[in-house]
Structure formats: structure tokens, C-alpha cells
Amino acid sequence: MNIKEVLATVNRMQADGVIENHAIDGAVGATFYLEPVSTLDVDVFVVFRPEGGKIVLSPQPILDYLKARGCGMDGEYIVIAGWPVQFLPPTGPLVEEAVREAFTKDVEGTPARVFTAEHLAAIALQTGRAKDKARLLQFIEAGALDTGRFQTILLRHGLGDAWRRFERQFLGDAP
Amino acid sequence: MTFDLRAIIESKRDFRHRLAARPVAEKLGMLDAMRERALAVRPTAKPTGDGNPRGTLKGCGVMKGLMDDRQRERER
Numbered sequence: 001m002n003i004k005e006v007l008a009t010v011n012r013m014q015a016d017g018v019i020e021n022h023a024i025d026g027a028v029g030a031t032f033y034l035e036p037v038s039t040l041d042v043d044v045f046v047v048f049r050p051e052g053g054k055i056v057l058s059p060q061p062i063l064d065y066l067k068a069r070g071c072g073m074d075g076e077y078i079v080i081a082g083w084p085v086q087f088l089p090p091t092g093p094l095v096e097e098a099v100r101e102a103f104t105k106d107v108e109g110t111p112a113r114v115f116t117a118e119h120l121a122a123i124a125l126q127t128g129r130a131k132d133k134a135r136l137l138q139f140i141e142a143g144a145l146d147t148g149r150f151q152t153i154l155l156r157h158g159l160g161d162a163w164r165r166f167e168r169q170f171l172g173d174a175p
Numbered sequence: 176m177t178f179d180l181r182a183i184i185e186s187k188r189d190f191r192h193r194l195a196a197r198p199v200a201e202k203l204g205m206l207d208a209m210r211e212r213a214l215a216v217r218p219t220a221k222p223t224g225d226g227n228p229r230g231t232l233k234g235c236g237v238m239k240g241l242m243d244d245r246q247r248e249r250e251r
Contacts (some may be wrong), residue, residue, distance in 0.1 A: 031206060035195045107200050
């Protein structure tokens with residue numbers, strides 16, 4: 001089990017032209033900024049190269065590429081170096097922006113393209129599940145967010161009300 | 176070691192900050208180890224992405240507040 005190999009494989013896949021861009025989201029992405037939290041999968045948002053006449057996105061090129069390199073399937077996941085990996089198209093303007101503005105960070109010589117902390121936090125607020133709110137709280141308690149940049153992202157993507165609800169619910173009694 | 180709750184909370188917070196500040200390669204290695212351990216403990220678990228098999232925290236008092244929150248979201 002080697003998550004660095006997952007990063008290297010996705011980089012190679014982009015270099016070989018299967019995808020145009022990608023970035024790591026979820027708990028693995030958050031690990032670049034916070035204390036590591038146990039997770040069982042890797043979420044990777046991918047942007048495909050535009051092909052003339054094609055409207056429907058298909059993960060088939062990704063599956064074909066990775067299967068040809070020995071990766072297997074586990075339900076909706078493709079398993080790379082022991083890790084179930086979920087490849088996802090951007091789910092809206094916020095994620096599209098997050099992929100465009102992702103950082104490339106070095107992991108012992110392996111580049112890793114990961115969402116910024118502010119985008120991870122904004123996406124967590126937008127997704128809104130219990131575990132996403134827990135992750136957003138982690139970002140806040142760790143002081144890992146550039147507050148101004150975070151607020152700008154929230155306003156740009158219509159998340160101001162969601163943030164105010166979150167503040168009232170979770171930060172009202174913060175010491 | 177102390178039974179001072181405020182000091183304990185501060186100590187935990189400090190430990191999390193120091194853990195967050197470790198090199199990213201080391202933290203990713205911890206993810207590898209934690210996943211192996213999670214699979215070893217619950218070998219039939221489907222990957223939910225949160226380190227816990229579905230349903231194991233149902234009814235747990237600690238999670239009740241967050242589950243109530245989810246119910247309120249559905250009703251909205």
C-alpha cells in the first residue's frame with residue numbers, strides 16, 4: 001500500500017495525455033494541511049481533454065489506461081498500489097476553480113497536485129455532510145486557512161449563507 | 176500528566192498542530208499505515224472514505240448531534 005505511487009501514477013496518466021488536469025481532494029488532500037485522518041480511499045478530480053463532438057464524459061480512457069498497467073477494479077473504485085481511487089469530474093464551478101488553482105506540492109520528489117486549503121474547506125462547506133463539517137472545523141482549529149481568501153471563495157460561489165449557518169452552529173461558543 | 180481538563184485539551188490541540196506540521200511524505204505514510212490497520216481490524220468493510228464501516232456509529236451518543244443536524248438539513 002503506497003499512496004505516493006498513486007500520486008506518481010496519476011501524474012504519469014496526465015503526462016501521457018489521458019487527462020488534461022487533476023487534483024487530489026478529500027481526506028488525502030486535507031492531509032497536506034492537517035493531521036492525517038484515517039481514510040479508505042483517494043478522491044481525484046480530473047479534467048478531460050476536450051474532444052470534438054463529445055458531450056458525455058466517460059471514465060473509460062482512465063480505466064483502460066490503468067488496467068493496462070495492472071490496476072484492478074473494486075466496485076466503483078480502481079485500485080492503484082493497494083489504494084481504491086475514485087476519479088470524479090468536477091461537480092460545479094467551485095470544484096472547477098479548485099482544480100484550476102490547485103497547488104503542486106513535492107512529496108519526496110513526486111509532485112502532488114492538491115486543492116488549496118481554502119478550496120478544500122469551501123468544498124467541505126458546500127458538500128455539508130457531517131464528516132465534511134468535521135473537516136472544516138479541523139481546518140479552522142488548525143489555523144490552516146487564509147481567512148480573506150476563504151471568504152472571497154465563499155462569496156464568489158454563493159456560500160455566504162451556508163457559512164453563517166455553520167458559524168452559528170459550531171463556532172458560537174468557540175473558546 | 177494532569178487531570179486539568181483545560182490543560183489536557185490544550186495538550187491535545189498542541190499535539191495535533193505538531194502532527195499537522197510533520198513532513199507531508201511522513202503524513203502520507205501514516206495514511207498508508209492507518210488504512211492497513213483499518214482493513215486488518217474490519218476486513219469486510221467497504222471503503223466509505225471515513226475510516227469506518229457504514230452503520231457502526233449509529234446510535235452512538237457522540238454522533239447524535241451531527242445526525243440531528245443531517246435530519247434538519249433534510250427537513251429544510
